[in-house]
Amino acid sequence: MTRLTTANNSASSAMVHLNQFLFQHQQEHQLCPKLCLLIGQLALQCQQIGQRVRQGALGGVLGSLKRENIQGEEQQKLDLLANQMLLEHQQWHQGLAALASEEMDSIHLVPGQEQAPYLLLFDPLDGSSNIDVNTSIGTIFSVLNNPNAAEQANTPTQEKDFFQPGRQQVAAGYAIYGPQTMLVLTLGHGVYGFTLDPLYGQWFLTNEQIRIPTGHAEFAINLSNQRHWHPPVQKYIQDCLAGAEGPLQRDYNMRWIASMVADVHRILMRGGVFMYPADQRPSVQNGKLRLLYEANPMSLIIEQAGGAAIEGVNAILDVQPNALHQRISVILGDKAEVERIAAYHRQA
Numbered sequence: 001m002t003r004l005t006t007a008n009n010s011a012s013s014a015m016v017h018l019n020q021f022l023f024q025h026q027q028e029h030q031l032c033p034k035l036c037l038l039i040g041q042l043a044l045q046c047q048q049i050g051q052r053v054r055q056g057a058l059g060g061v062l063g064s065l066k067r068e069n070i071q072g073e074e075q076q077k078l079d080l081l082a083n084q085m086l087l088e089h090q091q092w093h094q095g096l097a098a099l100a101s102e103e104m105d106s107i108h109l110v111p112g113q114e115q116a117p118y119l120l121l122f123d124p125l126d127g128s129s130n131i132d133v134n135t136s137i138g139t140i141f142s143v144l145n146n147p148n149a150a151e152q153a154n155t156p157t158q159e160k161d162f163f164q165p166g167r168q169q170v171a172a173g174y175a176i177y178g179p180q181t182m183l184v185l186t187l188g189h190g191v192y193g194f195t196l197d198p199l200y201g202q203w204f205l206t207n208e209q210i211r212i213p214t215g216h217a218e219f220a221i222n223l224s225n226q227r228h229w230h231p232p233v234q235k236y237i238q239d240c241l242a243g244a245e246g247p248l249q250r251d252y253n254m255r256w257i258a259s260m261v262a263d264v265h266r267i268l269m270r271g272g273v274f275m276y277p278a279d280q281r282p283s284v285q286n287g288k289l290r291l292l293y294e295a296n297p298m299s300l301i302i303e304q305a306g307g308a309a310i311e312g313v314n315a316i317l318d319v320q321p322n323a324l325h326q327r328i329s330v331i332l333g334d335k336a337e338v339e340r341i342a343a344y345h346r347q348a
């Protein structure tokens with residue numbers, strides 16, 4: 001019988017620490033030191049949010065606040081706590097002029113930093129419906145250049161300054177609070193994964209230059225919404241479910257965790273596609289997921305890992321935003337499969 005060591009191994013000294021990686025990446029790609037510092041501080045904050053998540057009921061962080069955010073969604077205690085933790089911490093970072101969050105109606109200006117180089121957007125706690133059922137959740141973030149950074153006068157940031165197509169992101173990533181706490185990020189030169197060593201409390205590089213495995217027949221969609229879907233999605237899922245005898249001649253598997261971070265992480269690790277399409281319900285006619293701090297950061301990660309991300313036909317990263325909390329239809333993952341789904345939309 002195979003015996004595995006039960007010793008509680010932790011990271012070996014040979015492993016690359018996040019700050020080491022950021023320093024090397026900055027040198028290699030002539031990145032702005034303030035950007036790497038910002039990512040380092042974000043990672044620290046996600047680490048602390050992860051600790052609160054792990055406390056669960058022991059830390060009194062479970063349950064609802066019995067009130068709604070601007071999206072009309074019930075706010076969970078952890079949504080607000082994570083938002084506060086990100087807000088407070090980032091106040092002090094020289095790199096940030098302003099922040100925007102799923103949990104805040106409008107943008108938050110960092111006093112005295114109008115000309116700071118960056119803007120930060122985040123979904124402080126993604127997968128809120130899974131908080132109280134001990135299922136993987138996460139934090140998603142996106143970094144943009146501050147268009148006022150070069151201004152002579154201290155021009156305060158406005159909401160419209162955040163309305164930049166996703167292709168203009170200078171960094172994007174997510175932390176996932178699951179069996180392991182991981183951080184997955186891109187600074188525009190590939191996708192890297194870091195695992196938090198609970199013993200050292202440090203992030204170590206465990207996944208270099210992540211590439212989405214191709215050809216894995218697996219789709220993720222909330223099937224309970226089927227009756228509301230538009231014909232292209234109806235047809236594609238029907239053909240997947242028809243299996244090897246069907247037009248796609250393959251047996252497809254299905255998964256749905258209902259935490260975008262967890263469903264996207266699975267795709268980075270083993271392939272497949274994730275879909276939250278717009279449908280015929282008035283509240284979902286433009287999709288459910290938010291463009292600026294869910295779809296754009298995840299789409300940059302997916303494209304940097306060799307995949308594709310579309311809103312039906314066009315790339316999500318080319319969409320011009322026009323509202324802070326605007327929603328969009330999301331279809332992302334294995335490039336060939338996403339292009340197959342785009343074909344269903346073009347034929348419709």
Ligand code: FBP
Pocket residue numbers: 073102123125126127128129222258259260261276288
């Ligand atoms: P928030 O939890 O940040 O509001 O995110 C939305 C989300 O939970 C995604 O993570 C997930 O993919 C989707 O909604 C699940 O939606 P549904 O509950 O309709 O399946």
